[in-house]
Amino acid sequence: MNGTEKGSRESAAVKRYSMKAVSMRTGLTPHAIRAWERRYGVVSPSRDSNNRRCYDEGDVERLTLLHKATEAGFHIGSIAGYSGDELRDLLTEMPGRSGKPSPAAYIPPAGMDGEVSRIPEGYVEKFILALEKMDVKTLDSLLAAAEIALGRNVLVDRVVVPLMERVGDMWRRGEIRIAHEHLATQTVRTFLGGLLSSQGTYPGAPHVLVTTPSNQVHELGALAAAVAASSEGWNVNYLGPNLPAEEIAGAVNHFGSKAVILSLVYPESDIMVENEIRKLRKHLPGVPFVIGGRARQSYAQVLKETGAITVDDLYGLRRALEALLR
Template identity: 25%
Template sequence: MYSIKQVSNMLDMPTVTIRAWENRYGAVKPLRTESGYRMYSPDDIEDLRWLKEQVEEKGMNISQAVLVLKAEKNSLVRKGSFLNHSGEPVNAQPYEDLSSDIYEALFAFQGERANKLIDYGFSIYGYDAMFYQVLVPVLVRVGDAWETGEASVAQEHFMTELITRRFFQFYHLFPVHSYLPKVLSLCPSGEHHQVGLMLFSLLLRRNGLDVSYLGPNTPKDGLLDIIKAQGIGIICMSITSPGLVSAAEEYVDYILQAFPDVKFFLGGKGFEGETKTKYSEWVMDEPTENWQEWLSQFIGPEHFGRN
C-alpha cells in the first residue's frame, strides 16, 4: 500500500489533483488508516495512471474518463476474463439465469423490471460480461422466438428496442479519435438481424472510431450522400444468411463505383463456412474473442495503445 505522497511522486501528479479526482468523480477509493490517512493499492495506482493518460494525452475530460474506466473495470479487455467486482471468475450459470430473467420480463412487456435486472447485471458483472454473456443471448433468443412464432411482432420489437437502447447508451462513454477513419455500419435490405453488427460496432466505437449506425434492412438509396457528407472511410456490413451474399456484394459494388478508396468490414454467419464472395479479403470470420486482435491487425496496432 502507498501513501498519497508516494503515489504523487510515482505518477508525477499533484496530491490536490488525486484528492479532487477521488472526491469529485470517485476515480479511486483508497483505504484509510485509523488516523484517516489514505492508502492506495497497486490497482488504484494503475487506474490513476490510466486516467492521467486519457486526460493529458488523449484530451478526454476527467469525468468522461472515469465513466469509461468504470464501464470497463471488470471487462474482458482489462482483465482477460469475465470477473466479478471481487476479481473472481464467474461461472456461466448466473449469466444464464439473469439472461432468462431479462427475457421473461421483456416477453411480458415488463420494461421497468427488465431495466432493473440489466442495471443489476452491469453492477455485478461489468461491461463485456453483460453484453456478451447476458444480453446477446437474450437478443438471439428473441430472434428465434419471432421466427418460430413464439413471440409476436410487437413483442420482438419491444424486446429488441429496449436492449438496443441499452447497448448504445455506452456509445458516448468512449472518446473518438479524429485520426481514425469514420465508419458506417449497416445490414443490406432483407437482413433483419443486427446482433453481430451491433456488437462489432460497439467494439469499433470502444477503439476510438466514429461509428454511424444505420442498423438492419438498410436500403441503398441515400447511402452515397451519407458517405460523402460524413467522410466515411470504412463500411461495416453484416449478413446472417448465405443467400444475402450477392446482395451484400451489390452494395459493395455500388459504393466502390462512387468511392473506390472506401474499405469494408464484412461479417456474419452469411460469410462463414464454404460461402464464397469476390470480396473475401474484407471478410472477418473470427470468433468474438478474436475480434480485437483482428481489428488491430486490419487497421494497424499502432492506433490501439489501449483496448
Template identity: 30%
Template sequence: MASILDYSDEPRFNINSVAKLTSMQPVTIRAWERRYQLVVPKRAANGYRLYSERDIAILRWAKRGVEQGYPISTVNSQLKDAIKKNAWPEAVLNDKSTVAVHPARTINRSELVQNFTKALIRHDERMSSDLFADALGSLKLADLFESILIPALVDIGDRWERGEIGVATEHFASQFIQTKIMAIYQSLPLHPSCPKLIIGCAPDELHEIGPMMLAILLRDAGYKVEYLGPDLPLDDLLIYVREEMPKMLILSATMKASAEDMIRFSEKLSGLKPSVAFGFGGAAFILFPDLQLKIDGHYLGPSISESIKKINNLFPLKNK
C-alpha cells in the same frame, strides 16, 4: 469502458442542460462546485457557466457514488486521489439505471440470461431494466453483449419460430435491448482525432442490433465511429463515403440478397482515391460462405469479438 478523461473538456453546456443530462438539480450542481470544486466550469462572455462533457461525466460519477450511500465529501476525495494517480474512474452511462464499473462480484451468466429472457417475454420492463443494469455493472461490454444479450435474443427468436411467443413479444425484446444499447453508444466519447469508421446495414436489412453492438465496442475502444442504422441505399452511401473518406466502411447482412448487393458496391468502393477499406459480416456470410470471396473487402468473421480483432489489426490505435 471509457474513462472520464476520454471525454472532451470543451465548455459547451449551460447549467440547465447539465441538470437535464445528469438528472440533478442546479442548486446541487452549484453546491458541489462551491464546496468541493468537483467541477470548475468556464464562464461565457455573458457570465453564464459553461460545462464540458467531462464535467457532465464527473457529475454523473459523483451522483452515482452518493446514490450508493457514500457522502459527497468521500466521493470527491476518491475522485481527486484517482486524478492525482492518473487513474481516472470509468464513466457512468446516461441511462440512470446503468453504470460502468469494474466487476465487483461474480454473476451466474446462465441464470442471468434465463431470468432476463423470462422478464422480456413477460414484457416486464422494470425487471428487464434491473437485470440489464445488473449485467452492465458486473461485466465488460463485450461480455455483456456476447454472453447475455445475444443468447437472450437467440432464445427469444427460437421461441418465436416455434410459435411459443407472438411477434409483439419478439419486437418488444428487440426494441428494449436496442434502446438500452443505443444509450450506451450515445454516452461514449466521440474521439474526433482517431480513425473514423462508418457502420450500418445493407439494403433491406432491418436487423441492426449486431452492427450497433460492433459500433459501441469500437467507439469504446477509441475509434471515431458513426453508426448509420438499417437499410442503407448503396448509391447514396457511396456518395456520402466519398465526401467523408473514413478509414473503413462496415456493412452487415443477414439475407443473401442483401449480401449479394454488396458485390457490385464493393467494386465501386474500391475505385475511390484515397482508398476506403470495406469490411463486411453478418449471418448471410455464415450461411453462404462462398459470398465471402465475391466481395472486394475484408470479411470480419462470424463474431463481434473476431471483428474487433481484425479491425484493430487493420487500424491500430495509438497509445491504446
C-alpha cells in the same frame, strides 16, 4: 497573500467536470458511474452550488481505468479498491491479453458483491422470464444491472447477443408471440443506442461507418458492432439498417471513414444484397469492409470476391479493427 486567498485560488485552478462530460470521456453511462460510487465508493465527487456532482481529473482517470478493467473481464467489485498504479499494472500484465478470454475469466471470485449476479447467462434467463410477463421495467433494469456488474464488452458479447438469438429461436418455435419479440428488440435497441451515444468521440481517432446494406433490415447486430467499435476507441458513425450502396459510399467519403462494418442477418443468399456489396466495392475500392452476422456465410463468394474481412463474432470484430490500426 493570506492562506485563505491562496487556498481559494488553488481550488479555483482545479478543473471540474460535469457528469455528462465524465460520461463522454470515460465511456461509462451516468447510471453506471452513480452505481459504482454508491456501491463501491470508487470516487467521491464534490458538489457545485446546485448540488450537482463535480469530478476532477483524478476521478476521470480512475473511472477510465476501472472501465478498461471491467471491459477486459474483471468484476468491478473485485477491483474497486485498487489504486491507480495497481489498475495500470493489472491492465499491463493481464494474462492472456493477446488471446481470446475464456468464459471463466468473466466470473469473479466467490463472495464478491453477492446482491448482483455476476454470471452472464443468469441475466439471459432472468430477461426471458421478464419478457414472458412483458415486464418492461424489469427488462430495462436487468440490462442496466448487467452493464454495472459485467462491463460493457461482456454485456454485449455474452448477454445481448445470445439473448437475441434465444428470443429469435423462441419466436420461430412458437414459444412466444411476435409482440414479445418486438418488445425484446425495442428494449435492447434502446439500451444499445444509449450505450453508443454515451461513449462520445475520440479526438484524432479514425472513423468507422456501421450499417447494413439494402434489404438487410435487422439492425441489432450492426448496433452491437457499433458499440464494440466505439469501445475499441474508434469514432463510430452509425447510420442504422437498410442503406443503399450509394448512400453508404457518400457517408464514408463525408466522414473520411477508415473502414465500413456491415451486418448480414436476414435474408440469406439474396441476389440484391450481393449486388449491393459489389456496387459498394466499386464505389469504395480502397476501403476495408468488415462483415459479420449469422447470414454472412451464405454470402461467402461475394465477400471473397470483394476482399471483405469476415468475422465470426464481436471478439473477432475487435481483433479485426485492432489489426486495421497497425
